[in-house]
Amino acid sequence: MQYVSTRGHSARKSFSVILTAALAQDGGLYMPDHIDSFTHEEITALKDASYAQLATRILSYFAGDSIACSDVEQAIEKGLKRFTSPQIAPLTKLGGNRWLLELYHGPTLAFKDYALQIVAELINDQLNRTDQRAMVLCATSGDTGAAAAAAFAGRNRVKVVVLHPEGRVSDVQRRQMTTLPNDNILNVAIRGDFDDCQALVKAMFQDSIADDLKLTAVNSINWARIVSQVVYYAWASLQLADKGNPHFVVPTGNFGNILAAQVARKLGFPIGQLTLSSNENDVLPRFFESGHMQRRETLPSLSPSMDIQVSSNFERALWWAMDCDSDALRASQQALAETGEYAVPEDIMTSLREHFNAVRCTKVDAVKEIQRVHKENNLAICPHTATASFASRSIDDSNNPVVVVATAHPAKFPVGVEQALGAVEPLPDDIERALSGEERFITLDADLDQLRQKLIDFS
Numbered sequence: 113m114q115y116v117s118t119r120g121h122s123a124r125k126s127f128s129v130i131l132t133a134a135l136a137q138d139g140g141l142y143m144p145d146h147i148d149s150f151t152h153e154e155i156t157a158l159k160d161a162s163y164a165q166l167a168t169r170i171l172s173y174f175a176g177d178s179i180a181c182s183d184v185e186q187a188i189e190k191g192l193k194r195f196t197s198p199q200i201a202p203l204t205k206l207g208g209n210r211w212l213l214e215l216y217h218g219p220t221l222a223f224k225d226y227a228l229q230i231v232a233e234l235i236n237d238q239l240n241r242t243d244q245r246a247m248v249l250c251a252t253s254g255d256t257g258a259a260a261a262a263a264f265a266g267r268n269r270v271k272v273v274v275l276h277p278e279g280r281v282s283d284v285q286r287r288q289m290t291t292l293p294n295d296n297i298l299n300v301a302i303r304g305d306f307d308d309c310q311a312l313v314k315a316m317f318q319d320s321i322a323d324d325l326k327l328t329a330v331n332s333i334n335w336a337r338i339v340s341q342v343v344y345y346a347w348a349s350l351q352l353a354d355k356g357n358p359h360f361v362v363p364t365g366n367f368g369n370i371l372a373a374q375v376a377r378k379l380g381f382p383i384g385q386l387t388l389s390s391n392e393n394d395v396l397p398r399f400f401e402s403g404h405m406q407r408r409e410t411l412p413s414l415s416p417s418m419d420i421q422v423s424s425n426f427e428r429a430l431w432w433a434m435d436c437d438s439d440a441l442r443a444s445q446q447a448l449a450e451t452g453e454y455a456v457p458e459d460i461m462t463s464l465r466e467h468f469n470a471v472r473c474t475k476v477d478a479v480k481e482i483q484r485v486h487k488e489n490n491l492a493i494c495p496h497t498a499t500a501s502f503a504s505r506s507i508d509d510s511n512n513p514v515v516v517v518a519t520a521h522p523a524k525f526p527v528g529v530e531q532a533l534g535a536v537e538p539l540p541d542d543i544e545r546a547l548s549g550e551e552r553f554i555t556l557d558a559d560l561d562q563l564r565q566k567l568i569d570f571s
């Protein structure tokens with residue numbers, strides 16, 4: 113298995129190399145040069161596999177011969193240790209043929225743990241094998257930073273720098289990042305929004321000093337993260353296989369999570385249509401309606417992890433829809449960078465719409481949805497999950513299970529939950545205790561020169 117850039121101007125790389133790389137040299141995202149579907153017999157046989165066995169099969173496929181299968185297996189075993197549910201990603205029935213896929217049983221209570229706990233092990237092993245060090249640099253709308261800090265805390269070969277938009281992450285999210293006592297973590301609050309943080313990270317990776325600093329990306333532009341997320345879609349589809357091909361509804365920001373569902377489908381797992389939900393930052397629903405991608409100003413919402421106007425991973429889905437035409441892809445992304453918009457031809461929109469639908473959910477609808485699920489199922493859901501649950505109500509697919517992807521624990525987002533239910537969900541005790549420590553972070557303008565200097569000082 114080799115990896116190529118969506119923009120077509122970078123050398124082919126192996127999985128172990130792109131594991132600690134970021135964007136390709138030409139600014140594109142790494143993609144596998146092919147994905148073969150597993151055979152029907154193999155998929156059937158995998159129904160009896162444990163989550164860890166399924167993860168090993170999927171990650172080994174994408175690692176190719178660049179990492180020994182036994183090493184992948186061990187990394188997964190270690191990476192799954194901190195999950196508190198024996199099923200790792202339990203499915204809860206909501207009623208009829210509607211289900212909730214709970215992805216909040218990891219150490220920071222959001223789905224980002226499902227990838228980062230494993231990816232941190234893989235990166236650590238790779239650095240040990242090659243006797244190298246790395247500096248993980250990531251932009252976060254809240255959950256990635258917490259998950260990355262938790263996954264890499266205390267590792268002696270890795271430093272972690274996390275940029276979050278000042279005042280735009282929840283209190284719990286911020287504390288999860290900033291109260292870790294480990295000196296290998298630097299938290300930076302950026303005076304700006306998430307897209308500013310993401311733009312700084314992208315610019316830093318293309319900076320002349322990136323190689324010297326050994327910068328490594330663990331944002332969802334890192335392919336290993338996507339691959340680790342493929343596992344729970346494959347898992348859920350096998351659990352529900354006798355009920356039809358699940359239609360997943362995914363709260364979406366950077367498009368990493370839903371892309372993983374598409375990859376699972378490409379591998380042959382029995383998955384139906386995919387619906388993405390957004391909050392009032394509805395760049396993707398507007399795009400699916402009009403074929404016109406147009407970034408606007410980011411609005412604060414009840415679901416801050418989805419407050420995004422540039423969904424980085426959408427580039428990957430677009431590249432597939434364009435039949436891997438890197439020239440056309442590059443033109444669209446250049447237009448987006450220069451003018452904040454691009455249009456996609458109708459035949460490509462048709463191909464995209466075959467796989468994806470998009471639904472917008474306003475603040476008012478999200479609050480009502482939290483109330484409705486609480487009443488129907490006696491269950492609190494977070495405001496991100498609420499956008500998907502809301503979207504799932506409009507799906508008319510009686511032959512297949514509809515699976516709402518629950519991306520975070522409701523206790524992580526007390527503001528939205530309290531608005532809806534009049535009370536907050538308590539945090540698990542051990543997490544509550546951990547968050548009471550002293551917060552450590554610095555604040556910077558959205559300015560590349562300032563950031564570069566801080567990274568040099570910290571390295």
Ligand SMILES: *Cc1c(COP(=O)(O)O)cnc(C)c1O
Nearest residue numbers: 255365366367368369417519520
């Ligand atoms: C990151 C995140 C999302 C968005 O996922 P993407 O992969 O960026 O589309 C949605 N909900 C929660 C709780 C998140 O942490």
